[in-house]
Amino acid sequence: MTHPRAWATAAATAVATALIAGPASAPAGAKSSSSAGLRSFHGTVVSVSNSDRTLRLRRSASLTTTFRITSTTVFDGLSGISALTRGRAVEVKARLVGGRWVARKIEPATRSRDDHGSGGHGADDPAGHH
DSSP states (O other): OOOHHHHHHHHHHHHHHHHHHOSOOOOTTOOOTTTTTEEEEEEEEEEEETTTTEEEEEEETTEEEEEEEEEEEEESSSOSGGGOOTTOEEEEEEEEETTEEEEEEEEEOOGGGOOTTOOSOOTTSOTTOO
C-alpha cells in the first residue's frame, strides 16, 4: 500500500505541473470562436421586418428560414437592412443561438459561390469559405 506522504507528494507534483503548463491549446484545425458553429445559407429574401429585426430567406421551393438581425450583424457589400429587398439573392452566415438562427454576416450572393440554397458549405464554395 502507498504511503500517505508519497501520495500527497505525487498529487502536489501533478497540480504544479498542470499550473506551469497552463491551459491546453485547441486541437490543430479547430475553428476559432469567431467562426465556430457558423453555417452558410444561400437564398432569396422573402421579407424583412425592421421592427422585429428579422429576415426570412427562401432557400428552396419549400424551405424558408428566419434569421434574427442584431447590432453585431455585418452587412458586407450591402448598405444595411434597407438593402434586403424582396427577391434579392443573398448569403447569410449564421449561428444557432437558443433555437433561433442569428445572422452574423449578410452579403450579396454571387453566382460562382451559389450552392442553390443547400444551406451548408456547398461543394462549389471555395476552401475556407464560411
